[in-house]
Structures are given as C-alpha cells and as structure tokens.
Amino acid sequence: MAASSASVLSRFEPRRLADLVTPCALIDVSLVEKNVRKMNASAAKAGAPLRPHVKTVKSIELAKLMTASHPGGITVSTLAEARYFGTAGYTDILYAVGIAPAKLPEVADLRRQGIDLKIILDSPEAATAVRDWSMAQRVPLSVLAEIDADGHRGGFDPGSAELLEAARILHGCEFTHFAGVMTHAGGSYDCRGKAALQAMAVQERDAVLVSAEQLAQANISCDMISVGSTPTALNAPSLAPATEIRAGVYPFMDLYQAGLGLCEPEDIALSVLATVIGHKPRFNRLLVDAGALALSKDRGTGAQEIDRGFGLVCGLDGTVCGRLLVETVNQEHGLVTSADGSTLDFAAWPIGSQLRILPNHACMTAAAYDAYLVLGRQGDTVEARWPRCGGWGVG
C-alpha cells in the first residue's frame, strides 16, 4: 500500500488553480518555511529544542519541515496521529491529551512496534488506573504529569499534593516510567499584547519548574520538563532547565494568531480555494462554494480587536483583499461581504472566478481535508498533493 501511495504521489501532475475543483486546501510552502524558521529561532533563543505538535498539520511532509535538524520528537493529539506518524518513522512521540484507560491497549500496541509513546494524566485516580493496567498486563508505559499553568483546561495544580501522590504511584511501579511534567498555556490565546504574552510564557515555565523542583525534593526526577503553545513559544524567556517546547499551529499561522500580533495575514500559509457561485447586489454579497464544512465554524476572531468573520478573502496571488471577509456560512455556502460596508465591485468577481480564504483557526479548517494541495513557487499551479491524517480510528 505504501509503495502504491508513493507512486501516486510521484505521478502528481501540476495543475493550474483554474482547473481545480473547489473548495480545496492550499499550502504555500515558502510561507511554511518562513514560519518554521521564525519558531526555530525563538526556540534557540529560549535554549530548548522543539517537540513540534503535529495536530495542526497532520501531514508527514509538513512534519518533516517542522522537525528538520531537530532531535526528532513530536507531539500528537490523537492515537490515530501516533500510529500515522509512528508508521512513518517518528519514534519519540508525546500524546498530549489526558489518557483514557480504555486507550491503553492501543498505546501498548504502538509501544510494542518500537514507538516510544508517552502519555499524560492529571489525577492520582488516573495514575492508579494506569499503574494497575500496566502491572496487570506487564506492559511498560511512560507517563508525564500534566500541570495546570493557567486554569485553562486540565492539569495538576503546580506543586500540589495530588501531583506528588500521582508521581509516587507511577515512580514506585516497575512497569511505569514517570517521565516528567508538561504544561500547555492555552490561556495565552486570551492574552492581549506582547507584555501579556511574555508574562504568560514565564508563568507557563514556572508552573513546570516549581513542579519539577517539588518532585526532585521527593527524589523523583523529571527527564522531561515540557512547555508550550505557539503564542508563548514565540515569546519565550530563557527556559532552562525545561527540556523542550511544544507548539503546533506555527507552520500555518492563522487569523487568530495574527490578531495576537504573532504574524501578519500575509504570513498565513494555509488557505481555502473557493469559487464565486452567485452575486446578491441587494445584500452587497458574493456567494462562494466554501462554507461551514470547508472553513469550520470557528469564530475566534470575534473576540479580538479585528473580527475576521469566518475568514479573510485574498486573491489568487495571496494578496489580502483587506475589505472582503466571509460574513456568514451555511454548510456549503460562504457569504462574502465587505468588512467596512463599502460596495463590492461585482465585476471584479464574476461567477466562476476563484479566490482564497484565510482561516480563523488553521487546526479546525485543515481538519476538513484529506490532503493539502501544494502551491508551486509561482503561485498559479499546484505541484503536489500531501495527504493528512484525520479522525480517531473508528470506535
């Protein structure tokens, strides 16, 4: 099967954008490379290697760009990703969603295949379940404690008694390896301004450092001290002795990240190619064939200073048409209008003409597609089709 897929890929015939059937997901690799260089530089400055999170791209080819010249570890958000990337040769994988005990057989199966898959948890109850399963099955597992840096989602309170209790449960078992501590400052997405982002990056770092010190005093060492989100990673202080940074959306970036001041809309490497299918001058509206499924219903920018609707329109060359955005979506329809109420130039967008839409949230938009189409360096053709991994496996 792999050989067959490879030969299909190698046979990809370059095609003009005008010959594509829309909607489809386009990638500008030169922007991916620019965004990756920027993140690599930030990580180097902070003094910790990246363990890129592949939950956004879910693509082997893009992961290779993200891990070039790195130690090679990656982060995943599903076990389907762990299997996909593990099969492709990534053997150092952190599954960064709290483990459900029913998923341990799949974790064990992946580990038997030579993948050093690490799991996370955030309660003594989960630690007990993992330890008991590991001992009963005589299967070694590698486990990190998730730390709550900001009340955003899950995790132990830094330095808490529950953290120590869970670490002791895992540390004291011959089959479980307590690998360390990790956190994700999801609260960084709510920060406004560079100073707030920098403060959140310090807060994120300190949450795991406090926890690792607490455990060290109990003679439990942390091989891994892992932090990260794209906003904090791009504003990271010196991180030592943290051992790694996780970030995921940075190769693409998106309008939400632009709203945080971390990029310009012109830096966004993922866009959706769409076609104009109708004009409604009475409502100052273009209809396009990219709707809720093609763009997602993410409205994250609605809470930011500049509301981008369901996406910002750019021309086929990637130039942002500053005043056009997707105001409303139905399942397969996008309703495009001007952000400032100015009258649309309908003659510039005839029925059948194409445009590109930049996503509010790249992780959500990319998930609608089985593959990316890779723009040629001139921007008027696609030169490759890069598959991506979706779903969770069934049941």
Next chain:
Amino acid sequence: MAASSASVLSRFEPRRLADLVTPCALIDVSLVEKNVRKMNASAAKAGAPLRPHVKTVKSIELAKLMTASHPGGITVSTLAEARYFGTAGYTDILYAVGIAPAKLPEVADLRRQGIDLKIILDSPEAATAVRDWSMAQRVPLSVLAEIDADGHRGGFDPGSAELLEAARILHGCEFTHFAGVMTHAGGSYDCRGKAALQAMAVQERDAVLVSAEQLAQANISCDMISVGSTPTALNAPSLAPATEIRAGVYPFMDLYQAGLGLCEPEDIALSVLATVIGHKPRFNRLLVDAGALALSKDRGTGAQEIDRGFGLVCGLDGTVCGRLLVETVNQEHGLVTSADGSTLDFAAWPIGSQLRILPNHACMTAAAYDAYLVLGRQGDTVEARWPRCGGWGVG
C-alpha cells in the same frame, strides 16, 4: 472493492460501548425511524413527496431509511455525494448548491453514467455560462433556477426579470433542459414559534409558485417546483402544485431543532460517545475527550432561548442529564460543567467513565466522522458500522 466492503460490514462484531475507543459517532436507529416517520407524515399531509437531502447523513444505509417507499429522488450538497450515492444506485439527484462552471465536466461525467443529476443557478450570467458549455461540449444538462424566498442566501428574486431572462437562456438551448424552480427557506432557522414557522413555510411555497406562474405565462413550464427545509417541512401548508419537499437534518434532529420546538432532546438520534479524562473540582469541570473536532464549533443554540453550549450531556442509555453541557472546547478536549452552576457529582463520573453528547448541529458534528456506529436495540452495544461520504474530492 464493493464486495470486499460488504464482507467487512457483514463481519462487524457487536461490541460493548465500554470497549469502544472514543470519541466516536453513535446512531440510534429507532429514533431515526421515528423521526423519518414524522417527516413522512408531514409531507403526506402537505401533498408532496420528499426528495430527502442526504447532506446531513451522507450514508447509504441512512439514505435507504429516508427514501423507503418514496419516489427515490435525493438532494446532495457536493459532487462527492452525487458520485457516492449515484454509484449506490440513486439516479435522480438534485445538486442544490449553485453550480460553478468548473464543476460541469464532473456533472457531465456523472450524467454519462446514467445519473439524472440536476444543477441549480441564480443569475443570467451563470445560465449563459452553463448554456455555452453545454453547447460547446454537446452535453445535455438539466437545470433549475434557485429562488430566494427570504433573503437568506442566494437565489433569484421571485418573479424577477432576471429569473425570466435566465430561464429563457436555458429553455432556448437544445442541450439544456430547464427543469423548474427550487428554494430553501434557510430563514426558517431564525423563526421563533410555530406560527412564525408556518408563515415561513407559506412564504417559501409562494416564492416558487409565483416564479413558476411567471414562467408559465412565458410558456416555460416547470417540471419541478421544489421547496424545503426541515423546519418548514414539519410545518408545511398544502403545497400543490409544488412537486416535492427537500429536508435533510430530520433523521437525526439536533439541539438547534429542539430549540425551534421541532423535537425533544431525547429524539436526537446522533450522539458522540466520549470518555471522562479529568476532574477539575475547583472549576466545577469534567474534562472529556470530545472537543472541537469531535463536536464542531457550532454555537447555534447560543442565539436560542436555551443555550446548549457545545452540546448536551446524556448518559449511556440516552437519558439527558439536564444540567450538564459542554461549556468550552479545545481541539481534543471538551470542558463539561453544569448549566445552572450546581456542583457536579464527580463520583458519578469517574475517570474512564463514558457519556454521550448530543450535538448542536448534526450536519457539522457528523462531518467529523468516517462512519457511524449503530447502537443495538438494547443500547449497550454497537451492532454495525455505516460508512459516510466526506469531503469534495481533492482539487
């Protein structure tokens, strides 16, 4: 390939819910059947057959339940669906999204395979493009005019000069068949109360009847006069001489439809099975492994009287846990809390326990999955796996 798929399906081994890996999409067929019966009765009362819209279910097995004892026509929202259902034997298909001229070769290919695929458009400009392509390629096409019943999205104004112009362009061409008029009262989703829904159903019907009469006076007949949305179809007046009703979400229903008063939450046939992966008593929060990708970011109920967050929690037996909802989602995390602020009973939801989440918008939630898992009649096992069709084809 088909034989192989069939044998895989027939080999599906019943599995306990507790043995499933989450998140996954569950279907309660007895509720589907109940919802289908209700819609069938409403259509019979209105005096027009259904042409079910399969954009929600995207499943052959579910489409069969929707079309049993019907004339057999279906509606689709993508050409990928047209190919999927056409290959399965559905030959009378309406593609109900305004045609982009670049999609005509695929339309023609499907028609050559014996599928009577009808397309829609809403401008003289599109009519000209379709006519010109049809003549140049000497390929017959069947075309309806989309009518705007409510300013919701696209369509000709009812009885407008542009409608007549477009119909004449198509009617006068030897390769294009002008098949009639269609509308979709998407504005019904904004109605509050039964009287408003009934009024919208009348408005929807009258928009196409006015248009068909206008065209009849110009000696252009409409074989098809097509109306529909689930809210208007369940509140339809006598529809004659309309020839058919389109509706799609009704086999599943969802929380938005419940908010419109069209069903109870207990009638919703689609749910997402999730697992508790964390407790955060300080925030009165359960963490589950169904997040933005598993549920979608649809927040439609946020504009209704009862806000259901990102979904309503029910137990494994389908009983609604009235006070629990998904308040926030991250990519793979759902944050569950009580709608009324009451303290969660964490002991009732231990780490590893499962729950089911009813969707705000079934079309969006279902789209995250490659297949449905079909609950056994007792509700504690899944007995079949029904694949679904996603995406648009690539490029």
